[in-house]
Structure formats: structure tokens, C-alpha cells
Amino acid sequence: MIIILSPAKTMHVPLTAPALSTVPVFGKEARDICNEVKNLSFSDFSRLLKVSGGLARQAYDTMQQWIWPHDPKIASAAALMYDGPAFKGLNAHDFSRGELEFAQLHLRILSGLYGVLRPYDQILPYRLEAQxxxxxxxxxxxxxxxxxxxxxxxxxxxxxxxxxxxINLTSDEYGKMIIPHISANVRIINVAFKEMKAGKPFINVVEMKKARGMMSRFIIQNRITDVESLTAFDLSGYYFERKLSDENNFTFLRG
Incomplete structure (x- = not known):
């Protein structure tokens, strides 16, 4: 089993380094992408990323400072550097050595810049979405x-x-990097998380992202490698709703 997870726009350099450290598989490709971005003017960069003001300047400067190969003194593990809701749910900072090793084998983080990352691949801060x-x-x-x-x-x-x-825990934006290219012999389980309101399920985007990270953590901590065990996920009040699920599409509700 492999879990695929979207990255986060927000990134922070962690204070501590994990026991495991690896190099991104597609580092040279990331270099070529970044070189193209570095050649953009500030105005073109801002327009492409649809950001402005101080955020645009910070993102532009971050990309200008990006260099490959990475200096190991300033690069950090991907799972610890991403800081959005999904990664708060994952909370990889407190993984045991066994959990860390399981995550490295079974979790993949998709990236517009790096393509695909293992959780302990060493990366630098960047701002670039797949789209x-x-x-x-x-x-x-x-x-x-x-x-x-x-x-x-x-x-x-x-x-x-x-x-x-x-196990597809990505957004549509990042799923498009993988799902259309996967061979027919690979079974894809799409997972949805919804809240109940006035008797009807709806999607709370922030909570959905956090739940994706929590399910990744649940799989890692319980060393899950089979489909049926996924239905036992019950963190933060979620439960598996069979009536809204089918063989390859699992829905979890709460509320």
C-alpha cells in the first residue's frame, strides 16, 4: 500500500532533524523547473502564481534562493517542512523510529516542483503549485x-x-499528476471526508485536509496494508459510512 498526499503552500523549517534523511528522486527535474521560474520577472512570477504584495515578494525571493543540489545544512525533511492542515493532522514530528521507517515506505507527497517526495526527502522552501x-x-x-x-x-x-x-488522499489538483497515468492493475481507493449539517453531508475544506493527514497518521501508526482496515479509522469523531461508499470510494462522516 502507498498513500498519496498533497503538499502544503505553507512551509516552515523545523527545529529538529529526523533520524532518516534521503535525497529527492527528481532533483534534477526540480532544478530545471526552478531555473525557468528564476528567469521570470517579478511581475510575471506574481501573475503566474496569482499572488501579490509582500507574499509575492517573499515567494519570489524564496525561489531565487533555491538551488540544486541542496545544502544538507539548510534542507529539511518534506513531512516536517510542510505546515498546512494535512500536515498538522499527520504530525510527523513525533513519529517513533518504526513509524518513520513505515512512513518512508508507504507515504508519498506530490509536488509541482519535486514531482513526488518520500516524507524524509530533504527539500528547500518553495512556492509553486502543480497547476x-x-x-x-x-x-x-x-x-x-x-x-x-x-x-x-x-x-x-x-x-x-x-x-x-x-490510497488517494490528494486534492484534484495533485491527483491529476498521478491518477490518469496509473496502470489498470493498480487499485485506487479514493477517500472523502464530510461533515453532517442539518442531516446532510457537506465538505469543510480545511477539516477535510486535516482529516487526510490524520488518516495518513492512522495508517502509519497502525501499520495498515489492507483495504478493510481503513474502515476502522475513527479519529476526531469520523466514522466509515458504508451507504455513501463503494468498492473503491470510501466516505467518512462526522457530526
Whole structure:
């Protein structure tokens, strides 16, 4: 089993370093993307990323400082550097050594810049989304640039695990990097998290993102490698709703 998770826009350099440290598989590709971004003027950069003011300046400066290979003194583990709701739910900062090693095998974080990351791949801060329309190597956008490479990397890791099970905890934006390119023999489980309000399920985006991280943590801490065990997820009041689920689409409700 491999879990795929979206990255976060917000990033903070962690204060401590984990016991495990690896190098991103697609570092050279990330370098080529970043070189294209560095060549953009500040105004073009701001327009492409749809940011302005101080945030635009901070993001622009961050990308200008990005360099490959990374200096290990300033690079940090991806799972610890991302700081959005999903990563608060994951809370990888307190993983035991065993949990850390399981996560490294079974969790993958998708990235517009790095393609696909293991949780303890060392990265630098950046601001670039998968949907950002950057042209690299004559490809019109990052989806075209990455093509099937991240998916093939994940499939290779599934073969090493002797598994064909992919747990999709990504957003649509990042799922587009992987799902269309996955072979038919890989079983994809799509997971949705919803809240009940006035007797009807609805999506709270922030809570949904956090729940994706919590489910990743649940899988890691319980060493789950089979589909049925996923239905036992019950953190933060969630429960598996069979009536809204089918063989490959699981829905969890709360409230």
C-alpha cells in the first residue's frame, strides 16, 4: 500500500532533524523547473502564481534562493517542512523510529516542483503549485512536464512492496499528476471526508485536509496494508459510512 498526499503552500523549517534523511528522486527535474521560474520577472512570477504584495515578494525571493543540489545544512525533511492542515493532522514530528521507517515506505507527497517526495526527502522552501502554468523543456505546463514519471515511480515502489493498492488522499489538483497515468492493475481507493449539517453531508475544506493527514497518521501508526482496515479509522469523531461508499470510494462522516 502507498498513500498519496498533497503538499502544503505553507512551509516552515523545523527545529529538529529526523533520524532518516534521503535525497529527492527528481532533483534534477526540480532544478530545471526552478531555473525557468528564476528567469521570470517579478511581475510575471506574481501573475503566474496569482499572488501579490509582500507574499509575492517573499515567494519570489524564496525561489531565487533555491538551488540544486541542496545544502544538507539548510534542507529539511518534506513531512516536517510542510505546515498546512494535512500536515498538522499527520504530525510527523513525533513519529517513533518504526513509524518513520513505515512512513518512508508507504507515504508519498506530490509536488509541482519535486514531482513526488518520500516524507524524509530533504527539500528547500518553495512556492509553486502543480497547476501553475510554467513552461519547462517546451512543455506547456507542469502536468505535461511531469507526464507519467511520478506515477511510474510510485508504481515501482508498489512493486517493491508487492502491493497494488494506492490510497488517494490528494486534492484534484495533485491527483491529476498521478491518477490518469496509473496502470489498470493498480487499485485506487479514493477517500472523502464530510461533515453532517442539518442531516446532510457537506465538505469543510480545511477539516477535510486535516482529516487526510490524520488518516495518513492512522495508517502509519497502525501499520495498515489492507483495504478493510481503513474502515476502522475513527479519529476526531469520523466514522466509515458504508451507504455513501463503494468498492473503491470510501466516505467518512462526522457530526
Amino acid at each position: 501553475t502554468p510554467v513552461s519547462v523543456r517546451d512543455q506547456r505546463n507542469l502536468y505535461s512536464f511531469w507526464n507519467s514519471h511520478p506515477a511510474k515511480n510510485i508504481e515501482a515502489d508498489l512493486r517493491k512492496l508487492k502491493s497494488n493498492l494506492l
